[in-house]
Amino acid sequence: ILKTISLPTVFAQLKLVALNVPLSGNMHGVRGADLQCHRQAREVGLLGTFRSFLSTAIQDLAALVKRTDRAALPIVNLKGQMLFQNWNSLFRHKGARFNSRVPLYSFNGRNVMTDPLWQKKVVWHGSTSKGSRALDNDCRTWHQADGVTGMASRLDEGKLLEQRPHNCTETLIILCIENAYLYTHMWR
Numbered sequence: 001i002l003k004t005i006s007l008p009t010v011f012a013q014l015k016l017v018a019l020n021v022p023l024s025g026n027m028h029g030v031r032g033a034d035l036q037c038h039r040q041a042r043e044v045g046l047l048g049t050f051r052s053f054l055s056t057a058i059q060d061l062a063a064l065v066k067r068t069d070r071a072a073l074p075i076v077n078l079k080g081q082m083l084f085q086n087w088n089s090l091f092r093h094k095g096a097r098f099n100s101r102v103p104l105y106s107f108n109g110r111n112v113m114t115d116p117l118w119q120k121k122v123v124w125h126g127s128t129s130k131g132s133r134a135l136d137n138d139c140r141t142w143h144q145a146d147g148v149t150g151m152a153s154r155l156d157e158g159k160l161l162e163q164r165p166h167n168c169t170e171t172l173i174i175l176c177i178e179n180a181y182l183y184t185h186m187w188r
Contacts, residue, residue, distance in 0.1 A: 051177055
């Protein structure tokens with residue numbers, strides 16, 4: 001007698017999530033921002049690797065996601081709602097347009113688009129619209145706030161990679177991207 005086993009349906013996707021508080025351009029470098037992404041993801045039980053959505057002197061934003069996952073997996077918010085068809089699509093459309101009615105959540109579940117903690121609905125990225133480093137607009141590689149600028153984008157206008165320099169003393173939204181899908185859960 002053959003017994004049918006029902007397996008849960010799992011959809012591969014990459015999450016784009018905000019840190020729980022806005023930060024100035026001095027994040028103690030991209031490693032400091034990456035560490036916060038990692039810690040906050042673990043605090044809520046997310047097992048993937050999360051990196052800060054920032055270009056630096058040594059890493060372009062477009063290269064953050066594992067090459068094999070860039071075209072294959074959708075980019076979703078914390079609750080699984082689709083933001084982008086895939087990672088590559090962010091860099092094809094001018095300014096990385098997205099549906100601003102789809103919420104962007106922080107790791108603690110707050111909607112950064114409506115929550116007053118994030119007074120400015122602007123996200124740091126330090127990138128060109130194609131995902132490469134915006135020279136002299138990365139808050140000196142995210143180590144400095146005074147006297148420098150960083151490239152950022154107004155989320156309320158539905159663009160993730162808009163090209164607007166902001167003073168690095170401003171506290172803005174930091175996004176974290178899950179940079180590779182974990183397939184290990186399927187084998188538990």
